[in-house]
Structures are given as C-alpha cells and as structure tokens.
Amino acid sequence: MRAVLCERYGPFDDLVLAEVPSPELRPGTVRLQVLAAGVNYVDNLIVGGRYQVKTPTPFVPGFEFVGRIIELADDVARDAPHLSVGARVLALSGGGGFAEEVVVPAHIVTIVPDGITDGQAATFVQSYMTAAFALRHRAGAERDDSLLVIGAGSGVGLAAVDVAASMRMRVIAAASTEEKRRLALDRGAEVAFDVNSESITTDIRELMAADGKDGVDHVYDPVGGDRAETWLRCLATGGQYLVVGFVAGIPSLPLNHVLLRNRRVTGVDWGGWSARQPAENAALLNELVHQISIGRLRPVEPTAYPLDRTVDALRDLAERRASGKLVVIP
Ligand SMILES: NC(=O)c1ccc[n+]([C@@H]2O[C@H](COP(=O)([O-])OP(=O)(O)OC[C@H]3O[C@@H](n4cnc5c(N)ncnc54)[C@H](OP(=O)(O)O)[C@@H]3O)[C@@H](O)[C@H]2O)c1
Numbered sequence: 001m002r003a004v005l006c007e008r009y010g011p012f013d014d015l016v017l018a019e020v021p022s023p024e025l026r027p028g029t030v031r032l033q034v035l036a037a038g039v040n041y042v043d044n045l046i047v048g049g050r051y052q053v054k055t056p057t058p059f060v061p062g063f064e065f066v067g068r069i070i071e072l073a074d075d076v077a078r079d080a081p082h083l084s085v086g087a088r089v090l091a092l093s094g095g096g097g098f099a100e101e102v103v104v105p106a107h108i109v110t111i112v113p114d115g116i117t118d119g120q121a122a123t124f125v126q127s128y129m130t131a132a133f134a135l136r137h138r139a140g141a142e143r144d145d146s147l148l149v150i151g152a153g154s155g156v157g158l159a160a161v162d163v164a165a166s167m168r169m170r171v172i173a174a175a176s177t178e179e180k181r182r183l184a185l186d187r188g189a190e191v192a193f194d195v196n197s198e199s200i201t202t203d204i205r206e207l208m209a210a211d212g213k214d215g216v217d218h219v220y221d222p223v224g225g226d227r228a229e230t231w232l233r234c235l236a237t238g239g240q241y242l243v244v245g246f247v248a249g250i251p252s253l254p255l256n257h258v259l260l261r262n263r264r265v266t267g268v269d270w271g272g273w274s275a276r277q278p279a280e281n282a283a284l285l286n287e288l289v290h291q292i293s294i295g296r297l298r299p300v301e302p303t304a305y306p307l308d309r310t311v312d313a314l315r316d317l318a319e320r321r322a323s324g325k326l327v328v329i330p
Pocket of ligand 1: 244
C-alpha cells in the first residue's frame with residue numbers, strides 16, 4: 001500500500017511517500033481502507049519529535065481518520081457484532097492515517113452515521129472534543145456568556161465557535177483573513193474582527209460596553225504568543241482565560257492582570273482528560289456525533305489534498321493559509 005512515512009524526526013518536508021506492507025491484523029483489531037485523514041497542527045509536532053508522546057520512527061503519521069472496515073480479527077468478528085466489513089467508522093489513534101490502509105484496535109472505532117460526510121468525520125474529533133471539553137467541563141460556560149475566540153477561522157478555534165453558538169453563547173471571533181472570518185460568522189459568531197487590527201481591543205470593549213459589561217466572559221486561545229496579554233486584558237470582571245494551545249509560542253501572562261478584576265486562567269488538556277476519563281470521553285464523542293448527524297453542530301467541509309500532497313497540506317496549515325480544516329484523501 002502507499003503511505004506517507006516519517007523515517008526520522010524532522011521538518012515535514014522530509015516525509016516521503018512510500019510503498020510499504022499493509023500493517024498486520026492482530027487480535028482485537030480491524031483493518032480500514034482509509035477514506036480521509038484529517039490534518040492537524042499536532043501532526044507537525046509529532047513528525048518533528050516535539051509532541052509530548054513520541055512515536056518510534058519509522059511511522060506513518062495522521063492520527064484522525066475515517067475508513068471503511070475491510071477485515072476484522074477473528075475475536076472482533078466473534079465479540080463485536082456492531083462491527084462488520086463495509087461499516088464506515090472514525091478513529092483517533094496514535095497514527096497511521098496518511099496511508100491507504102490502517103489497522104486500529106476495534107474498541108477505539110465509532111460508527112459514522114449517514115448524516116456525516118467523510119470529510120467531517122475525518123476532521124471534527126480533535127477540534128470539537130477540545131472545544132466541548134473546554135467550554136462545558138473547564139469553563140462551565142452558560143447560555144448568553146460572551147466568548148472571544150482567537151484563531152476562529154480554523155481548527156480548534158472554528159470548532160469552539162460552532163460549539164459555543166450551539167450553546168447559545170455570544171461569540172466574538174478574531175481571525176486574520178476575510179475567508180476565516182466569513183467561516184466563523186457562518187458558524188454562528190455574532191461579529192468577526194481582524195485579529196491584526198490595531199483597534200481590536202477597543203472594538204471588543206465597546207461592543208461589550210453596549211451591553212453594560214466591562215469585557216468578555218471567556219477567552220478561548222489556541223494561539224498564544226505575544227498577543228495573549230492583549231486578550232487577557234479584554235476579560236470582564238470575573239472573566240476566564242482558557243489556555244488551549246501555542247501555535248505562536250508559549251506566552252507569559254502578567255499575573256497582576258489576573259488579580260485585577262478577579263479574573264481566572266484555566267488550562268485545557270483534552271488529551272489528558274480523555275485518557276483518564278475514557279467513559280466520559282466516549283459519552284461526549286457519541287453526543288457530538290449525534291449532534292453533527294442531525295445538523296445541530298456543523299463542522300466545515302474540509303479542503304482535500306491527495307496523499308502525494310500531504311506535505312503541501314501540512315505546509316499550508318503551518319503557514320497559516322488554511323481556512324477551516326484540511327484533509328488527505330488516499
Ligand atoms: N488543549 C488541548 O486539549 C488541545 C487539543 C487540540 C489542539 N490543541 C492545540 O491547539 C492549537 C491549534 O491547533 P489547530 O489544529 O486548531 O491549528 P490550526 O488549524 O493550524 O489553527 C491555528 C490558527 O492559529 C493562528 N495563528 C496565529 N499565529 C500563527 C502562527 N505563527 N502560525 C500558525 N498559525 C497561527 C491562525 O489563525 P489566524 O491566521 O486567523 O490568526 C491559524 O489558523 C495547537 O497548539 C494545538 O496543539 C490543544
């Protein structure tokens with residue numbers, strides 16, 4: 001089969017498209033024909049050897065995917081009657097998705113209902129689970145709370161816009177391009193600001209002041225970097241800064257601005273939580289799958305790249321050109 005191979009940790013340009021044997025089917029596993037594999041910022045960290053969990057090289061990256069079951073181990077065929085050849089399933093695993101076939105433990109796959117496209121199924125799990133976990137479990141966010149989302153036109157930011165809008169929160173989006181802002185507005189943001197605009201903090205404060213508020217209730221920040229202090233200062237009295245990611249670098253936050261107005265800074269580690277609370281995580285995933293299948297949540301249809309352009313997809317994401325989500329189609 002054809003697969004994208006990470007032979008040693010390094011820049012994603014070093015990934016190679018190779019002809020490799022299909023992985024071995026072991027007890028407890030199923031073989032999938034990969035239909036689509038999501039491209040995430042974390043892939044970049046994984047192939048660079050900069051992710052907290054290190055996969056031994058050589059390996060096939062791509063940890064989020066949808067596929068059709070083409071073979072089941074004997075024990076799975078016997079013990080898991082809900083799984084059969086031909087079933088369309090999604091999985092989030094340690095890797096293997098940027099390939100024509102992947103073998104995964106049967107217990108990690110979820111049947112994909114008809115109302116969800118291959119592109120959505122391959123790209124929503126990480127971003128929507130992070131957003132739902134952050135807003136419900138960590139923030140305790142409620143209807144009518146205001147939420148400022150940074151990086152609101154792609155990945156976990158855009159998912160947060162959709163999840164928050166479905167909770168009837170007031171969503172203020174910040175993104176760098178017209179296309180990203182349009183996506184955020186389309187998913188329910190009430191207003192979308194150019195993240196690079198010099199007047200963005202004044203604009204946000206004026207917007208909230210019109211409602212008698214001294215800032216926003218929550219900031220959802222998957223970007224970090226130098227601007228983090230700016231977003232912290234946008235928080236209202238009692239407001240909460242959700243630390244989600246650091247694509248622009250790990251920021252330092254001035255604690256005097258946390259103390260002032262009784263603000264809070266809250267860490268969001270969906271991966272850690274999901275490993276420690278598998279039953280709650282599975283319940284949340286099932287709920288999101290249902291909400292997407294009935295159109296209550298609407299992950300964007302991703303931009304598709306063929307397998308031999310996986311590196312281009314990773315580059316477009318890293319260089320901030322990706323609006324919405326990206327997917328590799330083997
Ligand atoms: N905490 C958790 O549990 C959790 C779970 C999943 C992912 N994450 C983290 O969330 C972060 C975002 O992941 P993602 O998949 O959503 O990424 P993504 O799709 O690439 O989106 C990141 C956005 O960040 C903005 N950005 C600002 N400065 C940037 C820079 N220097 N380089 C690249 N992008 C920049 C861009 O939006 P604009 O162009 O609009 O500014 C870009 O669209 C990552 O750090 C990831 O590790 C955290």
